[in-house]
Each structure stands twice: as C-alpha cells, then as structure tokens.
Amino acid sequence: MRCSSSSLQTNPYFSPPFTMRFVTDRMLGKLSTWLRILGYDTVYAADEDEDGAILTFAEREERILLTRDRDMIREANRRGIRCVHVRGDVVMDQLKELLQHGIDINLEPVPWRCSVCNGVLRKVKDEGGDAILLAKSYVPKDRIGKTEFWVCNRCGRIYWKGSHWLKMREQLKQIKNERKGKQE
Numbered sequence: 001m002r003c004s005s006s007s008l009q010t011n012p013y014f015s016p017p018f019t020m021r022f023v024t025d026r027m028l029g030k031l032s033t034w035l036r037i038l039g040y041d042t043v044y045a046a047d048e049d050e051d052g053a054i055l056t057f058a059e060r061e062e063r064i065l066l067t068r069d070r071d072m073i074r075e076a077n078r079r080g081i082r083c084v085h086v087r088g089d090v091v092m093d094q095l096k097e098l099l100q101h102g103i104d105i106n107l108e109p110v111p112w113r114c115s116v117c118n119g120v121l122r123k124v125k126d127e128g129g130d131a132i133l134l135a136k137s138y139v140p141k142d143r144i145g146k147t148e149f150w151v152c153n154r155c156g157r158i159y160w161k162g163s164h165w166l167k168m169r170e171q172l173k174q175i176k177n178e179r180k181g182k183q184e
C-alpha cells in the first residue's frame with residue numbers, strides 16, 4: 001500500500017501549541033502551505049498516495065482530512081474521520097471555509113513550521129548562525145545581524161519576516177476583519 005515516495009509520514013516534530021493537525025489531498029497544496037505558515041502540522045498527500053491510504057493515515061494520526069473529493073468525504077464520514085469538503089478555488093476562500101466548519105484556526109502567521117516540508121523551525125542563534133545564513137544564496141545578506149532568522153530542523157530552509165511575510169499578514173487581516181464584522 002505504501003510506496004517509498006509517499007508523503008504520509010508521521011511528523012516527528014509535534015508541536016504542542018497547535019493541537020489540530022491536518023492531512024490534505026493532492027489538490028490542496030497551497031492550502032497546506034498556508035496552514036504550515038499558520039503553525040499547523042499539515043501533511044500534504046503525494047500523487048502516489050491512494051485515497052484509502054490517506055484515509056487510514058488521517059484515522060491513525062487523528063488528523064483532520066481536508067479534501068475536494070466527494071467520495072473521500074463520504075468514506076471519511078462512514079469511518080468517523082473528521083473532515084472538511086473544501087470547495088473554494090482560492091486559498092483565502094478555503095481558509096474561510098475551515099473557519100465556517102468550526103475549525104478555529106489561528107490567523108496569525110508564526111515562524112514555527114516550514115512551509116515546504118512541515119518540519120519545525122528553530123531560531124538561528126548568533127554563535128555560528130551567520131555561517132548558516134551566508135551559505136544560502138537567497139538570504140538577504142544586508143539583514144544579517146538586524147533581523148531574526150529561523151532555520152528548518154528538517155530541510156534547512158531559512159525564514160525571516162520579510163515583505164512576503166507582511167503581505168501574508170495583510171491577506172489574513174482581511175479574513176479577520178470579516179469575522180470581526182460578523183461577530184459584532
């Protein structure tokens with residue numbers, strides 16, 4: 001059932017502050033990235049993962065299944081697996097759907113989890129940290145010593161709160177304001 005290229009692997013870096021964990025189907029790569037940026041342990045199924053394997057993984061790990069596939073939703077419901085049938089085409093709409101389904105996701109981006117591999121980030125410390133930063137061509141060298149950097153424990157990717165980060169916060173602010181408007 002499980003082939004070597006499967007993505008359905010337990011994340012060894014379980015993070016207590018974010019208790020909800022997700023597994024997403026092959027159509028929801030962008031949503032997976034966003035959930036990781038929001039701090040959630042999110043496994044994104046690979047093309048090779050069959051529906052049955054994804055369902056079993058969700059069940060075993062008690063992850064919330066996010067899928068666009070009606071048949072998978074039906075089967076998840078039959079097996080008592082918590083799931084959300086995601087219908088929106090764009091990621092902001094998809095995040096709103098999760099909220100509407102009672103998944104109270106934190107809408108603040110946190111430097112906690114790698115958006116690429118789902119590993120946990122740790123702060124790059126001063127001692128020897130510069131060498132890690134200098135080794136990566138995409139790190140803005142003029143910011144070293146002036147800003148905080150984080151490194152992924154699993155793949156080594158470097159993160160910092162740059163313009164991309166600020167743009168994401170703006171996008172999320174819109175969802176937060178909409179929610180606030182509804183609550184008032």
Ligand SMILES: [Zn+2]
Binds near residue numbers: 115119154155156
């Ligand atoms: Zn990583």
